[in-house]
Amino acid sequence: MEFAFPARQEHTGGSTPKGRLESCSDAVIAIIITIMELEMKVPHGDGMEDLGALVPVFLSYVLSFVYVGIYWNNHHHMLHACTSVTGAILWANLHLLFWLSLFPFATGWMGENHFTAVPTAFYGVVLLMAGVAYYLLQAAIIRRQGPGSLxxxxxxxxxKGRLSPVLYIVAICATLRSSWIAQAVFVVAALIWFIPDPRIERHLAGSVGRRSEHQ
Structure with a gap:
């Protein structure tokens, strides 16, 4: 099944298959962030030592918040280059959302156990599978667009897409020696993606400009 998405409707307020895909993804990501925040329980005491016990949970939350933000940002830019939605794209998007939905569990487990080896390795597996899922969604969009894909x-x-899985695998293996080495690798991978990539916006702007010249 395939849903055509006329270019003239892309920037209107009407309901479109692409618009529904974006709205659903945004809603799920917002819920994921909310659940992660709710994992940080308010301490029963009023002393600084009570807050100190929450530091590992807070740090794992910050790391995951950055990662979820990176996925949301890049997902947003990627869908700007998508003009039609197929069944393969819908399932690939759901596959990505599935792995992102495991972030709250992986984040909470890692933080509550103060970044020990097994929870850290599991967190790395979730990051790796989310990266694979993002690649599959990207590939589905490119396959739909065919030769000359924008x-x-x-x-x-x-x-970046090629390097990230390698870093996640390195981090997972590093937990056998030190979970803190793995954490450092996670941070490096996040920093690589932290600055938004403007290439899609530039190509979209150039594509619009070329269409205008030919009209």
């Missing part, structure tokens, strides 16, 4: 041109060699 998204394919925008991401180029996609060195």
């Amino acid at each position: 998204l394919k041109e925008a991401i180029g060699r996609d060195w």
Whole structure:
């Protein structure tokens, strides 16, 4: 099943399959962030030592918040380059949301156990599978667009997408030696993606400009 998405409707307020996909994804991501925040329980005491016990949970929350924000940002930009939604794209998007929905559990488990090896390794697995799911969604959009895909041109060699899974695997293996090495690798991977990539916006702007010249 395939839903056509006319270009002239992309910036209107009407209901479109692409608009529903974006709205559903935004809602799920918002819920994920809310659940992660609710995992930080208010301490029963009123002393600084009571807050200190929450530091690992808070740090794991910050790390996951950054990662979820990165996914939301890049997902938003990727869908800007998508002009039609197919069944494959819908399922690939749900696959990505599934792995993102495990962030609250992985975050809470890692934080509550003060970044010990097994919870940290599990967190790395969730990051790895979310990265794979994002790649599959990206591939589904590129396959739908066919030769001359706007998204394919925008991401180029996609060195970030290729490097990230390698870093996650390194982090998972590093937990056998030190979970703090794994945490450092997670931070490095996040920093690589922290600055939004403007390539898709530039290609979209260029594509719009070229269409205007030919009209």
